[in-house]
Amino acid sequence: MLRNRSYILGIGTGIIVGALLLQMMSVRASAPGNSGLALDEMDPQKLKEEAAKYYQVFDLGTKMYTQAEMDASVQKKVKEEADKLAAAKPQEQPQEQSKVETVVRTVIYVQPNLDATAVSELLVKSGLISDRKAFATELEKQGGNTKLQVGSHVFEGPMDMQKVVLNLITKQ
Template identity: 25%
Template sequence: MRKHRNWLIGFGLGIMLGASMLQLINTAREQTEGVAMTRDQLDAQAKEQGLLLLTDKELQQRLDEAVSSSVPSKGKAGEESDQPPASPSSSKGVAPVTEPTEPSASVPTEPDAPVVSPSNDKVTLYIGAGMSLTEVAESLQKLGIVDDSKDFIEQARPIAKKMNVGNAIFTGKPTYEQIIAELVRKKR
């Protein structure tokens, strides 16, 4: 028994490694073999989470309605409105932007564009899926939240993989610890 000890250890480790790999393969296969959901099932799940599913046609119709209701006219046919006509949506799928109702707020044209509201000194930055720490640091520097993006990257390197997708809201001039806490906060 003693003379075959190394062989037995190798054989046992091989069996354990093989079983582990087989379990990983089966788990991955189960995740990729999901059953396609019907529109009704998708609507039900969206409703449970407080969301609304729209087809492209319904979305475009709602966008057109919103744009037409937000552009006031002078009332007479043939006269032009005070505001320029709404621009068509861009190739990225971003909705047309009209004049903001509040003069102190700026409206983002892209999903990852920051929203700056000077009235209460709050700054919102959208953290998108797959954004790197460098991209976030550069955005924070552009917004004036951090002075040196390289210094912030060095401080925040441990949380680079822990940032959560969603809107990060900053008030005033936060410290690096406050910024890091907001980046890793679970967002809805």
């Protein structure tokens, strides 16, 4: 028995700690802040309200898209609109086409909780900027590290670094 004394002490300590944790969980479950109702006792509206405190709650009929599905859908719509514009535009003379400048329009969606590094990666992939460090420096200079606005940002034509940063920290 003396040879296994440390094992016996460990088992005893574990049982005591387990009992204390179980008691603390029991007290927490019956605390006045909790509704005290089981999930099957709540009506659907009350259950939705309780779950909305900690999670995003959507109705069953709401269609949720993955990022890949959303990108494919956007690319499909862009192609359809480009085809409509090409079909609606009358055929111009070749000389006049060289005079017409096309304005490149880029839309970037900044998701919640994206940091400056992730946003700079989006901008590089879209071709708006070529130097991440210059973007980070300009963002720091304008104090925009914590001011990046969530949502869609539209960039039209060639833009310098100051205009790109200003577009990202102000909501249009």
